[in-house]
Amino acid sequence: MANDQQRPKSHGAEHAELEGSHEAYRYRPARQPADQLAFRPVCRFKLNGHFTAAREVLDLSPTGHAIVPSERPSLRPGQVVDDLRLEHCNNEIWAGSAEVVYADKDSERIGLRFISGQLNMRSLSFRDELIEQRLVKSLYQVRSDERLLPAEWRAGISTTRHLLESAKAIMEEMERGEPSENWSRSARRKRELCEMVYHKWWPVYRDQLLAMDSLSQQLPKALRETAMDYAAQELMPLLRECPMHSRAYDKPLGYAGDYVLMLQGNTEELAGETLYGCLLHHMVQNFELGKAIVARCYTASDAVAQTLRKDRTTRIVSLASGPAIELRTLLENIPPLEQPVELILVDVDEQAIQHAYDSLSRAIQKREDGHLVRLSCLNFSISQIMTPVDEDERELVHDVLENADLIYSMGLFDYLNRPVAVRLLRNLYSLLAPEGRLFIGNLKRARDCSWAMDYAVHWHLAYRTEADMIDLGTRMRESEASIEVTEDKTGYCMFLDVRRP
Numbered sequence: 264m265a266n267d268q269q270r271p272k273s274h275g276a277e278h279a280e281l282e283g284s285h286e287a288y289r290y291r292p293a294r295q296p297a298d299q300l301a302f303r304p305v306c307r308f309k310l311n312g313h314f315t316a317a318r319e320v321l322d323l324s325p326t327g328h329a330i331v332p333s334e335r336p337s338l339r340p341g342q343v344v345d346d347l348r349l350e351h352c353n354n355e356i357w358a359g360s361a362e363v364v365y366a367d368k369d370s371e372r373i374g375l376r377f378i379s380g381q382l383n384m385r386s387l388s389f390r391d392e393l394i395e396q397r398l399v400k401s402l403y404q405v406r407s408d409e410r411l412l413p414a415e416w417r418a419g420i421s422t423t424r425h426l427l428e429s430a431k432a433i434m435e436e437m438e439r440g441e442p443s444e445n446w447s448r449s450a451r452r453k454r455e456l457c458e459m460v461y462h463k464w465w466p467v468y469r470d471q472l473l474a475m476d477s478l479s480q481q482l483p484k485a486l487r488e489t490a491m492d493y494a495a496q497e498l499m500p501l502l503r504e505c506p507m508h509s510r511a512y513d514k515p516l517g518y519a520g521d522y523v524l525m526l527q528g529n530t531e532e533l534a535g536e537t538l539y540g541c542l543l544h545h546m547v548q549n550f551e552l553g554k555a556i557v558a559r560c561y562t563a564s565d566a567v568a569q570t571l572r573k574d575r576t577t578r579i580v581s582l583a584s585g586p587a588i589e590l591r592t593l594l595e596n597i598p599p600l601e602q603p604v605e606l607i608l609v610d611v612d613e614q615a616i617q618h619a620y621d622s623l624s625r626a627i628q629k630r631e632d633g634h635l636v637r638l639s640c641l642n643f644s645i646s647q648i649m650t651p652v653d654e655d656e657r658e659l660v661h662d663v664l665e666n667a668d669l670i671y672s673m674g675l676f677d678y679l680n681r682p683v684a685v686r687l688l689r690n691l692y693s694l695l696a697p698e699g700r701l702f703i704g705n706l707k708r709a710r711d712c713s714w715a716m717d718y719a720v721h722w723h724l725a726y727r728t729e730a731d732m733i734d735l736g737t738r739m740r741e742s743e744a745s746i747e748v749t750e751d752k753t754g755y756c757m758f759l760d761v762r763r764p
């Protein structure tokens with residue numbers, strides 16, 4: 264056996280030198296302060312043959328608890344209380360005998376040690392957090408929804424759910440019958456499988472969405488929010504597998520309609536992780552507004568192409584540019600440029616700008632006339648354009664945006680109320696060069712999807728009609744401007760087309 268001298272140097276602490284506690288020598292399980300629970304437990308016990316009034320519990324552990332003393336001192340250390348009951352929300356959570364461990368005259372607490380079994384702290388926490396808080400709240404919600412929301416409307420939500428469930432069951436069956444490498448790696452196969460089901464299922468589901476749209480319009484305004492919460496709670500579990508529904512509902516950037524959603528709406532390859540998720544993604548892309556967010560890019564792209572035909576350098580501003588898909592498509596497809604162009608992207612989201620900058624830079628590099636395109640980006644919000652906080656911001660807005668030949672925007676005015684929209688239009692108009700053009704997109708309401716957007720995913724848009732668009736233009740009070748409204752090819756995205764003389 265090796266002696267001390269031969270022992271290798273230890274790589275850990277020396278056991279003999281480890282120290283114990285210097286303050287609380289005796290181990291006691293951690294106590295849970297009662298005020299950390301949502302509902303405070305109370306305690307009663309028999310004294311002189313009668314139960315005391317409920318005493319507030321101050322803290323608890325598996326082996327004992329502390330209570331508030333009564334006015335008349337009646338408990339002494341060492342005394343055994345035979346019939347003690349602990350209650351939480353009118354439920355008995357522990358019963359047995361306990362010994363008084365401290366009850367000083369001046370103390371603000373009396374300590375009792377359980378001597379007939381332990382208190383299950385986990386059950387207490389389940390009861391407090393899950394049962395009394397969550398379950399009771401949701402049971403109350405069920406009853407209150409039942410009372411407030413019309414039975415016919417709730418039945419409609421159940422039918423909507425059943426239709427989603429039936430599509431999910433079929434897609435899952437398909438997934439089991441199709442080797443995953445066949446569909447998950449082939450954009451074409453995904454689309455093919457989804458199309459097979461969509462073709463039969465969508466007309467029925469669509470009718471159901473139209474029915475929900477009509478039923479919901481009969482709800483009193485005061486009930487709309489309750490109804491939206493109810494619809495989301497019932498439908499989101501079945502819509503979550505869709506990348507677009509889940510992102511719109513979760514709003515990771517704080518608002519629906521971010522640049523990733525626009526990419527998902529425009530992508531060739533369906534992005535659900537399951538075939539059912541892909542079916543829902545396919546459905547969103549085929550909603551009237553799903554088709555409009557693709558089609559409006561071509562309309563905006565045409566407006567950009569027309570501006571490029573000027574026989575001088577042009578400045579084109581995309582406001583709330585997002586992924587700037589229309590500019591990428593344009594740069595990939597237009598014939599060689601004859602004049603230089605400056606493309607200016609403005610968006611509040613830095614990630615959106617980064618994505619658009621990278622994608623447009625690649626497209627510019629591939630063009631032989633790429634040196635004629637200057638790309639600049641402004642990570643600004645419209646509020647900085649309308650109300651710059653200081654002189655620096657004001658100057659920046661003017662330097663970057665002034666003298667624009669075209670300022671266009673899509674997917675922004677759909678979120679602005681009328682006063683803000685008019686104010687922004689006025690600001691933008693003042694930044695136009697002579698003969699400059701504002702081209703501002705706004706979606707119309709579409710009955711096959713706007714209901715689900717509002718009620719299930721809480722993606723609320725300021726839909727407008729043609730008359731609303733003209734009204735916005737008129738309220739700019741630019742008497743010399745020419746104002747028209749045009750549409751994309753789906754008819755669901757209108758553009759307010761304002762030209763400066």
Ligand SMILES: C[S@@+](CC[C@H](N)C(=O)[O-])C[C@H]1O[C@@H](n2cnc3c(N)ncnc32)[C@H](O)[C@@H]1O
Pocket residue numbers: 520521522525582583584585586587588609610611612615643644645646672673674675
């Ligand atoms: C629905 S997307 C539209 C993107 C792009 N125009 C399109 O049609 O594909 C809306 C964009 O507006 C941007 N946005 C939202 N609020 C904004 C604000 N207050 N100022 C500037 N951009 C904003 C978002 O970051 C997002 O990229």
